[in-house]
Amino acid sequence: MTGVYNLVSSSTTPIVSLAEAKRQTNTADFGDDDGLLTALLDVATQHFDLESGIIGRPLLTxxxxxxxxxxxxxxxxxxxxxxxxxxxxxxxxxxxxxxxxxxxxxxxxxxxxxxxxxxxxxxxxxxxxxxxxxxxxxxxxxxxxxxxxxxxxxxxGYGATAADVPAPIRHAALLMISHLYQNREAVTGFGAALQETPLAVTALVAPFRSPNF
Structure with missing residues (x-):
């Protein structure tokens, strides 16, 4: 019988900062969308982190x-x-x-x-x-x-701070945040051309994907 892993505690810090997200989305000069961007920080972190993410690794400690x-x-x-x-x-x-x-x-x-x-x-x-x-x-x-x-x-985990997370993963998170900020719908196009908008992050995170995940 194999063992079972259970999460005891984890960091609530996102893997990129609000300031980084604002620079990525060209919103550094106004704060109207700070609430949305803060929510997207959590979405991106959870998208990549171990418990429910696509990489299969813990990021922050x-x-x-x-x-x-x-x-x-x-x-x-x-x-x-x-x-x-x-x-x-x-x-x-x-x-x-x-x-x-x-x-x-x-x-x-x-x-x-x-x-x-x-x-x-x-x-x-x-x-x-x-x-x-x-x-x-x-x-x-x-x-x-x-x-x-x-x-x-x-x-x-890679460490206690966002800077400890490998740069390609953090940049992939910024790409995802920018994508979700710019595209508020799940699909783009019209009529027959309607299609899902790609996130364009898979190639960046692929080298970090756990073979056991």
């Missing part, structure tokens, strides 16, 4: 929990992404960019216990994968038979 039953018994056989590595029992974290693994907990007699930080290690397998296992010489504790017997708390 977020805290997530990974809940899973007892870990697989052999990473070399249980998860093909880890073949070639020394066999070990552990958990595969396939969310990126991963800033840190903050806490490992296990459920024992209905109460979550924290596994001391020195008793587990994380190993970066690739840009997309991190393996969390026990430190050498540490035995796995007894845990309840539960689908969330283990919880791993982690911090994801």
């Amino acid at each position: 977020q805290v997530w929990e990974y809940a899973a039953p007892s870990p697989p018994q052999n990473n070399g056989r249980s998860d093909p992404r880890l073949r070639g590595l020394p066999p070990a029992t552990g958990f595969v974290i396939d969310r990126a960019p991963l800033q840190s693994v903050d806490k490992v907990e296990y459920l024992q007699d209905g109460v979550y216990q924290t596994l001391a930080s020195g008793q587990w290690v994380k190993r970066k397998i690739s840009k997309e994968l991190t393996f969390v296992r026990l430190a050498k010489g540490v035995a796995w504790p007894r845990v309840d038979d539960d689908e969330a017997a283990w919880k791993i708390t982690m911090t994801l």
